[in-house]
Amino acid sequence: MSSARRLRIGLAAYGTGWDLEAWRLPGATNSGLLDPSVIVDVARIAERGKLDYVFSGSALATEPNRLNRVFRWDNSVYAGTLAAVTEHVGFFPSYNTSFEHPYFVARQIATADRFSAGRIGVNLVYGIDREGGPAGNFGGWPLPGEQSKYDRADEFTEVLFRLLHDSWDHDLLLDDRDGGTLIRPDSWHPIDFVGKHFQVRGPLNAPPPVQRKVPLIHVGESARSLELGIRHAEVRFSPYYGFEEGKRRYQQVKQQVAEAGRDPDKFLIIPGITFFVAGTKREAREKFNEAHRVQTEEVIPAYFSKVFGVDLAGVRASSRAADVLPLERLSGDALKTNRSGGLAREASTVKRGGLDDAHWLHDLLAKRLGEDLTLAELYHAVQSHLHGEQIFVGDTAGFADWLEANFVERVFDGIQLFPPYHRGPADFFVDNVVPELQRRGLFRREYESRLLAENLGIA
């Protein structure tokens, strides 16, 4: 394999898989909601596959009815536990800049980076507008509003990294027993940060991380999130926007990174994807269909009934969408006035590229209906746009082809895998797709380093 650019791969690990229906498959393991050994297995699978990192998102809301948010392990404990049973794979625990305090987070990260010998990164999220009322759990805490969340995030990120990297010199341990000096007296530096949201004197009461710079993932889609990312991050975790649009955005982001004086090769663009991959396309499709059978029969007609304001009870999801949906209602204005009806309301929580939510949905539906899709296919197209996730369904070679094409054509630098359920899909990926990527020279055969930043090629 050349030392040139190579694919980065992260694996998201939650108590259940990511797919909202696949947990009902007979082979799925759901005990991971209570039993950490399931997540320990996921980390070991990631390391067996030489993957770059294990990832866990942030959710502070209480959402007992929402499968992938019902419980969330505390990210710092979780990363520390998994680091103790692995040697090379990295971890990106997530923290929410709207609800957490950078001094606490800096302590957690500094500790975890030391305990893992340099394998910790940070993923920062800013959401305050999630369903499930996260603010309800933080009464009396000074929370930013939707408009000021990035002001707080900017301060948070600056404080976090100054505490981590400016607080202490690395040669702090003098250990002069005769002279009676353990810590070199001029080795620590208050950061004296005074901002609108945080006032932090420092230095941090934990030693500096092993890594020269703890890698940062930033999420988000707005210009403001990118500004923050360009200042501090090495990875942009974004939705997958499709091949052409993804390519366009990739170029745009990399250009902005270069204009800011940074090396674009050290700023990775990594979208998330769910996958149903099997030995043959047919098997993969059958698994996907099996997982979504319930959704197909119950959820999909109900969903479109709500959006279009018609009764689709009894209509099969395999029906041709254009035959059963009243197209005359499909105008941007109709969707807008039907905001309370479903689609537009859901979309308003996820904005796409500055387009008005009703209008991008209108464009999407108009375009996809022309492709002669079934109701089920249209539903999945809408869902992946709404939630920014592509679902790949296919065989090993097909998935490797897809990854290769997107990587080589610079739609992305890497991929973050969200297994639909535990444990089969992650094992299948590592045992089948990884060797295929290695054969093609796209992925490492051995870890290059023990440090996360070096394995990611961003040190």
Ligand SMILES: Cc1cc2nc3c(=O)[nH]c(=O)nc-3n(C[C@H](O)[C@H](O)[C@H](O)COP(=O)(O)O)c2cc1C
């Ligand atoms: C790919 C992606 C993943 C995200 N993951 C989380 C998450 O795990 N927890 C969370 O609270 N918010 C998450 N968010 C929400 C962002 O933190 C942010 O609040 C949201 O994208 C709106 O900001 P924006 O307009 O800058 O994109 C995610 C956003 C994106 C795009």
